[in-house]
Amino acid sequence: MNIVGKTSLQQRQATLSTATLIRLxxxxxxxxxxxxxxxxxxxxxxxxxxxxxxxxxxxxxxxMAMALLGLIGMTGLYARQAExxxxxxxxxxxxxxxxxxxVVGVSLVEAFIxxxxxxxxxxxxxxxxxxxxxAASAIDLGAIPTLWKLSGAMFILGPLLFAIATFRARILPRxxxxxxxxxxxxxxxxxxxxxxxxxxxMVPVGLSLLWxxxxxxxxxxxxxxxxxxxxxxxxxx
Numbered sequence: 543m544n545i546v547g548k549t550s551l552q553q554r555q556a557t558l559s560t561a562t563l564i565r566l567x568x569x570x571x572x573x574x575x576x577x578x579x580x581x582x583x584x585x586x587x588x589x590x591x592x593x594x595x596x597x598x599x600x601x602x603x604x605x606m607a608m609a610l611l612g613l614i615g616m617t618g619l620y621a622r623q624a625e626x627x628x629x630x631x632x633x634x635x636x637x638x639x640x641x642x643x644x645v646v647g648v649s650l651v652e653a654f655i656x657x658x659x660x661x662x663x664x665x666x667x668x669x670x671x672x673x674x675x676x677a678a679s680a681i682d683l684g685a686i687p688t689l690w691k692l693s694g695a696m697f698i699l700g701p702l703l704f705a706i707a708t709f710r711a712r713i714l715p716r717x718x719x720x721x722x723x724x725x726x727x728x729x730x731x732x733x734x735x736x737x738x739x740x741x742x743x744m745v746p747v748g749l750s751l752l753w754x755x756x757x758x759x760x761x762x763x764x765x766x767x768x769x770x771x772x773x774x775x776x777x778x779x
Contacts, residue, residue, distance in 0.1 A: 564758060567618020570611040571755030577608025578748025585741035588674045590667050593656045602653035609645040615755055616642070616704075619714070622758060626711040634704030641696035644689060675737070694729075701747060702726035708754075715757050722750035 585601050586592040620627065620635040656667050669679025673690045705723035709716050725746035732743035 564618050564622055567614050567621070568755045568758030568761075571615025571619060571758065572752050573755070574608050574612035574615045575748040575750070575752030575755060577604050577611065578744045578751060581605050581608060582741045582744035582748060585744075587737050588671045590660060590664060590671060593652070593667060593671075594660050599653050599657060602649045605649040606646055606653065609642040609649065612642045612751065613639055615751065618758060619704075619708075619754055623708060623711045623713045626713060627707040628710075630703050631707030631711070634700050634702065634707055636700070637696045638700030638704060641693050641700055644693045644696075648686075648690065698726050698729050700726075701750070705750075714754055714761075718750055718753035718757060721746065721753060725750050 581601055581604055584597060585605075586595065586598050592598050616635055616638055620631060623631060651670065656670060659667050663681075666681045668677075669681040669683055670686075671677075672679050673683070673687045679687065701722050705719045705726065708714055708722070709719035725743075728746055729743050732740040735742070
């Protein structure tokens with residue numbers, strides 16, 4: 543029975559499956575980065591008059607896809623560095639992932655619910671949009687405004703901690719980690735910008751994810767042949 547040969551084949555298949563998943567997560571991170579850039583450049587001002595426009599709907603559909611792809615991409619980026627990224631990387635990954643989950647839910651409401659309520663319940667629309675400007679809502683929105691306030695810290699600390707851990711791990715490009723860290727520090731400056739320019743703080747974050755995703759994708763492709771080496775089978779009677 544060819545035990546070693548069978549074991550080697552199983553190991554190769556497992557390695558190829560892992561490499562494929564990592565490669566796909568790199569692609570997802572890159573696409574999420576592009577989504578950040580698109581949302582940052584084209585997000586309309588958060589006013590009730592904007593919610594019925596095609597731009598509003600399309601941007602928030604992109605934001606949903608961005609967040610979902612970002613979850614996949616960040617998981618791959620964390621998995622690739624898991625042995626060296628430590629608790630700091632885990633904390634950054636967790637916080638950034640929580641922010642992305644919140645973005646999925648909020649963007650779902652913005653893309654598919656608010657446009658239909660613009661005329662039927664303008665108070666709800668105004669109250670929901672008030673979360674982003676700090677304006678009080680005439681409608682009880684439950685815990686959503688509180689969660690969104692907390693999300694600001696998640697969006698800053700998550701990428702920042704992950705960037706520091708990535709820089710220290712020396713597995714992915716340190717330049718991309720520096721860019722991600724700087725991008726996270728720029729996020730609070732969005733509050734100082736006019737409302738129409740606030741979303742631009744997402745562009746540097748997108749560029750860093752695009753860089754990290756590309757690095758992950760290219761790295762796995764370059765190293766794939768080395769992982770496909772199989773030991774010479776030894777037959778055991």
